[in-house]
Amino acid sequence: MGAHPDRRSPGIAGRSLARRSAPLAIQIKDGVLQYPLGTYARGSLKSLVMSVFGHRERTPSAQFVSALRGINLEIQQGERVALIGHNGSGKSTLLRAMAGIYPLASGSIKVSGKLGALLELGLGFESEATGRENIYYRGMAMGYSKKTLAKYEDEIVAFCGLGDFIDLPVRTYSAGMYVRLAFAISTAFSPEVLLVDEVFGAGDASFAKKAVARMQEIVRQSGIFVMATHDMGLVEEICTRAIWLEAGRILADGPTETVLSDMRSRAAG
Amino acid sequence: MSFVNVQDHRLPFFVRYLADLIAYRHLCFNLVGSDLRSRFRRTRLGILWAVAQPLIFALMLALVWGNLAKAPNYWEFALYVFTGTVVFEMFSNAAIGGQDSLTSAAGYLKQARIPFFVFQVRTVLSGTVIFFFGTIGVFIFAAATGTFPPVGLHLILVPAFFGIYVLFLVPIAMLMSVTGLQYRDVKHISGLVVQGLFLMSPIMMPREIFAQLPYFEYLNPLVPVLDLFRAPILHGAFWNAQSLVVVSVWIVGLWTAAIVSSVSAGRRLVYAL
Numbered sequence: 001m002g003a004h005p006d007r008r009s010p011g012i013a014g015r016s017l018a019r020r021s022a023p024l025a026i027q028i029k030d031g032v033l034q035y036p037l038g039t040y041a042r043g044s045l046k047s048l049v050m051s052v053f054g055h056r057e058r059t060p061s062a063q064f065v066s067a068l069r070g071i072n073l074e075i076q077q078g079e080r081v082a083l084i085g086h087n088g089s090g091k092s093t094l095l096r097a098m099a100g101i102y103p104l105a106s107g108s109i110k111v112s113g114k115l116g117a118l119l120e121l122g123l124g125f126e127s128e129a130t131g132r133e134n135i136y137y138r139g140m141a142m143g144y145s146k147k148t149l150a151k152y153e154d155e156i157v158a159f160c161g162l163g164d165f166i167d168l169p170v171r172t173y174s175a176g177m178y179v180r181l182a183f184a185i186s187t188a189f190s191p192e193v194l195l196v197d198e199v200f201g202a203g204d205a206s207f208a209k210k211a212v213a214r215m216q217e218i219v220r221q222s223g224i225f226v227m228a229t230h231d232m233g234l235v236e237e238i239c240t241r242a243i244w245l246e247a248g249r250i251l252a253d254g255p256t257e258t259v260l261s262d263m264r265s266r267a268a269g
Numbered sequence: 270m271s272f273v274n275v276q277d278h279r280l281p282f283f284v285r286y287l288a289d290l291i292a293y294r295h296l297c298f299n300l301v302g303s304d305l306r307s308r309f310r311r312t313r314l315g316i317l318w319a320v321a322q323p324l325i326f327a328l329m330l331a332l333v334w335g336n337l338a339k340a341p342n343y344w345e346f347a348l349y350v351f352t353g354t355v356v357f358e359m360f361s362n363a364a365i366g367g368q369d370s371l372t373s374a375a376g377y378l379k380q381a382r383i384p385f386f387v388f389q390v391r392t393v394l395s396g397t398v399i400f401f402f403g404t405i406g407v408f409i410f411a412a413a414t415g416t417f418p419p420v421g422l423h424l425i426l427v428p429a430f431f432g433i434y435v436l437f438l439v440p441i442a443m444l445m446s447v448t449g450l451q452y453r454d455v456k457h458i459s460g461l462v463v464q465g466l467f468l469m470s471p472i473m474m475p476r477e478i479f480a481q482l483p484y485f486e487y488l489n490p491l492v493p494v495l496d497l498f499r500a501p502i503l504h505g506a507f508w509n510a511q512s513l514v515v516v517s518v519w520i521v522g523l524w525t526a527a528i529v530s531s532v533s534a535g536r537r538l539v540y541a542l
Contacts, residue, residue: 036540100382101274103536109272117381124376126300128307137303140296141377 023112024077024192024223026098030107031071033090033097033248034064064105068092069248071107075224075241078219082235082256083228084263086243091228094245095119095195099225113223116142116191123180127171131181134170138185151187159214160184161207180207187214190221197228232260272382286384293387296377297394304395319399320406323358327351334473344414349503351410353472355403356421356498360395360491361463362436366455367442368449375542385531385538389443397435407502418505426501426508436520437494440527447530450541471495 042214055223068090075081083091096102097109123142125134135156139149157166160180170178196215219225219238229235235242235256244252252259278290309315331340331347340346367389371378374388404427411417449455470491471479479485479492486492493512500506 036537045271093489096379101379101536101539103272103539111273119380124380126303126307128310129303133303137296138300140293140299141381141383143292143381145297146295 012196019045025110025112026073026075026193026224026226027110028071028073028098028107031068031097031104031109032066032106033068033093033102034105035067035093037063055112062149067248068097069103071248071250073250073253074245075226077223079241080219080225080239081227082239082242083226084230084232084235084242084259085251088247089245090248091245092119092197093248095197095226099195111193112214113192115193116189116194116222117195117197118186119195119197121179121186125170125178125182128169131160131166131170131173132157134181134228135185138182139188142186142189154190156184159188159210160242176204177208183207183211187211187218190218192219192222193226195226196232233246236260288382290386293383296383296389296415297387300388300391301394301398304391305398308395318401319402320409323354323403324351324406324410327354330354330473338475340475342416345416348407348414348416348471349499350409352407352499352502353470353495355400355407355439356434356495357470357491358403358474359396359400359434360441360494362399362465363393363442364445364459364463365437366392366396367445368444368459370442371450371538372542378539378542382536385446385536386443390439391439391444392442393435397431400434401431411502418501418503421505423501423505423507426497430498433497433516433520434494437490437516437523439522440520443527443531444523447527447534447538450538451534466491487515490516493519503526 033120071094083094085091093102095117096119097104098111099115099119100109100111101119103115124138126137129137132153135153136146136149139152140146160166160183162177162180165173165177166181170181173181225238227235227239239256241254242252242256243250244259244263252262272430305316309318312318314321327350328347331343331350334340334350335343335346338346370392371385373390374383377383378385408417410462416539445455445459449459466489469485469489472495476496493515496512497508497516500508500512
């Protein structure tokens with residue numbers, strides 16, 4: 001395995017962290033996020049047409065579930081933050097809001113720094129395209145140019161270890177091969193602000209070991225690291241701060257040991 | 270209610286949006302390539318299907334409708350239908366394909382904050398490449414059947430038509446993708462409208478019929494659009510000013526509607542993907 005491309009130079013996306021004029025930061029003020037229930041719609045066409053004839057019975061407006069409720073937090077440069085909590089507590093939603101993918105219903109999010117997110121590894125593949133072609137599509141979706149990706153192509157192919165399968169359409173891949181390729185592409189670059197959703201230990205046992213080593217390397221390179229996970233061992237190993245979420249609210253926020261200890265006490269009691 | 274990436278927030282919104290589009294141009298163009306490869310992959314004729322399909326369709330239609338309309342020359346009428354078919358195919362691709370442009374890009378839109386426009390314009394650009402090959406087919410067919418008009422400056426208008434047609438279709442793809450996600454009924458209605466437009470446009474119907482319905486030329490934008498495409502190819506003529514004005518008004522109207530609906534829906538559409 002060759003040296004990781006970003007490790008050959010301290011620059012990240014053409015810019016060194018040391019040379020930044022403003023510090024990296026994430027600020028969320030009164031963040032509220034509401035998921036629409038069922039189809040996102042503004043009412044049916046039927047109700048629209050009937051309203052022309054004076055029909056006043058309106059289709060009930062879309063129902064929402066509050067996924068984040070009044071989130072206030074600030075993450076500074078150098079912090080390694082874990083988002084923890086039960087399924088449905090809002091961890092992944094908060095990550096997506098930080099990445100600017102999910103819009104807030106109210107409140108604001110400010111991110112200072114070049115963002116990179118590893119959210120759902122299986123998403124964003126063109127099934128008829130080959131693995132090699134998908135390196136480019138996925139890399140371009142991360143905002144990298146064809147020229148930049150061409151430089152990293154060989155390294156990505158070597159890391160995922162798919163051999164000749166790399167030139168076959170990805171629809172022929174098994175789930176594990178999918179994950180290997182997605183992980184290799186997504187982790188070929190180190191952004192300034194890295195958001196990760198449960199992608200450590202991807203693939204089979206041999207690949208998982210390699211994947212964890214690479215993730216730890218990327219974490220060291222990034223200016224801010226935020227991870228949503230259920231793996232408390234990993235949280236203790238990597239993160240300096242933990243944010244415990246429940247029902248879209250922050251239940252506790254502080255040093256990893258303190259928050260994990262609170263969480264364990266509650267689980268025990 | 271906002272998301273701000275501070276590193277570029279000093280720039281006005283429009284400039285930031287444009288910068289985003291430029292940054293994702295590689296993705297857009299490569300996805301267009303991917304669309305074309307997957308459409309013609311493992312076919313014997315490959316991209317030649319972009320010519321063969323509308324040509325065979327036009328030859329069959331011309332056989333039936335040429336007799337019904339008592340067209341004096343089969344090959345001239347076949348060329349007329351062929352030009353109509355390639356133009357309509359691109360329209361249909363933008364209107365029907367546009368609806369799924371965001372849904373099919375869900376994998377990308379749930380991974381990163383990529384402008385929706387990248388995927389909306391992708392649909393139209395894929396259609397444009399097919400239209401380009403169809404147009405080449407039209408010229409070859411015209412030359413082979415002796416129906417080619419006199420060569421002259423008017424042929425410059427053919428590439429100019431591509432620009433105008435893309436400007437006309439991009440807002441249609443935007444509107445279809447935005448309304449299609451908000452109102453699931455749109456899929457059913459649009460199928461009917463596109464089929465209706467095929468029958469109510471001068472594709473296989475002789476153009477003269479539409480001259481008897483003056484308002485129809487304004488209400489159905491495909492009538493002046495087809496006039497603009499056919500004028501230099503079929504008649505060796507420059508564009509008619511009236512057709513150009515009508516199409517321009519439609520373009521302004523469609524862009525206004527597309528921008529208003531896109532801004533009003535915002536990124537909330539991602540929840541529907």
